[in-house]
Amino acid sequence: xxxxxxxxxxxxxxxxxxxxxxxxxxxxxxxxxxxxxxxxxxxxxxxxxxxxxxxxxxxxxxxxxxxxxxxxxxxxxxxxxxxxxxxxxxxxxxxxxxxxxxxxxxxxxxxxxxxxxxxxxxxxxxxxxxxxxxxxxxxxxxxxxxxxxxxxxxxxxxxxxxxxxxxxxxxxxxxxxxxxxxxxxxxxxxxxxxxxxxxxxx
Numbered sequence: 001x002x003x004x005x006x007x008x009x010x011x012x013x014x015x016x017x018x019x020x021x022x023x024x025x026x027x028x029x030x031x032x033x034x035x036x037x038x039x040x041x042x043x044x045x046x047x048x049x050x051x052x053x054x055x056x057x058x059x060x061x062x063x064x065x066x067x068x069x070x071x072x073x074x075x076x077x078x079x080x081x082x083x084x085x086x087x088x089x090x091x092x093x094x095x096x097x098x099x100x101x102x103x104x105x106x107x108x109x110x111x112x113x114x115x116x117x118x119x120x121x122x123x124x125x126x127x128x129x130x131x132x133x134x135x136x137x138x139x140x141x142x143x144x145x146x147x148x149x150x151x152x153x154x155x156x157x158x159x160x161x162x163x164x165x166x167x168x169x170x171x172x173x174x175x176x177x178x179x180x181x182x183x184x185x186x187x188x189x190x191x192x193x194x195x196x197x198x199x200x201x202x
Contacts, residue, residue: 001071002067002071002089002092002093003063003064003067003068003071006063006067006096007060007063007064007067009048010047010048010050010056010059010060010063010122011056011060013027013048013049014048014049014050014056015056017049017050018052018053023049024049024051024120025118026045027042027045027046027048027049027120028042028045028046028049028118028119028120029042029043029046029104029107029108029118029119029120030042030117030118031107031108031110031111031112031114031117032111032112032113032114032115032117034108034112035108035112042104043100043101043104043108044097044100044101046100046104046119046120046121047096047097047100047121047122047124047125048122049120049121050120050121050122051120051121055121059121059122059123059126062126062130063122063126063129066126066129066130066133067126067129069133070092070095070129070132070133071088071089071092073088073136074088074089074091074092075088075089075092076088078091091196094191095128095129095132095187095188095191095192096125096126096128096129097125098128098187098191099124099125099126099127099128099129099183099184099185099187099188099191100122100124100125100128100184101124101187102124102128102183102184102186102187103123103124103125103127103128103177103179103180103181103183103184103187104119104124104180104183105183106179106180106182106183107119107177107179107180119177119180121177121180123177123180123181123184124180124181124183124184124187125184126184127180127181127182127183127184127185127188128184128185128187128188128191129188130161130185130188131158131184131185131186131188131189132188132189132191132192133154134154134155134157134158134189135188135189135192135193136192137154138153138154138155138158139153139154139155140153140154141153141154142154142157144157144160158185161181161185162181162182162185165178165179165181165182165185166178166182169182
């Protein structure tokens, strides 16, 4: 249910922002504004706005693919341990938001003096859910499309994903915030390992 709600909210806000540039740049992450105008709400609002249809649809597809699975697992764990699903639902939302914030931190540090730099999208938040899944299911089979479907174990995919993100960031030139993927992934891993470790023991 939460996954579908997030998909609808992100989809509607992003769609509005496609033709409303004022809205887009008001919600986007703006490191210069965060530092100089204390616009801290951008850490959250930037998660819910995207630059174009391809950016939006790709992120929503990944959110759908892993969000439903993660939400179900957290809810079930919460029911078994606490007798209700509220605990699990709260953790699902918190991982999503925390990973989104973590994804913006590299930009907040490195781009704070650039008044022309903006970034946006749910990539960091979704990476957090993806890597929470990888930590919980390291030997699950994931299908990666690189021209053709390529099956990889989740832990191998995680290493490739992080390695490529770091490489692509250093190479630059593609207008993608690759470090948001790394920051979000790290948040998802640490959250599961240190704050919600009991689910790993199931």
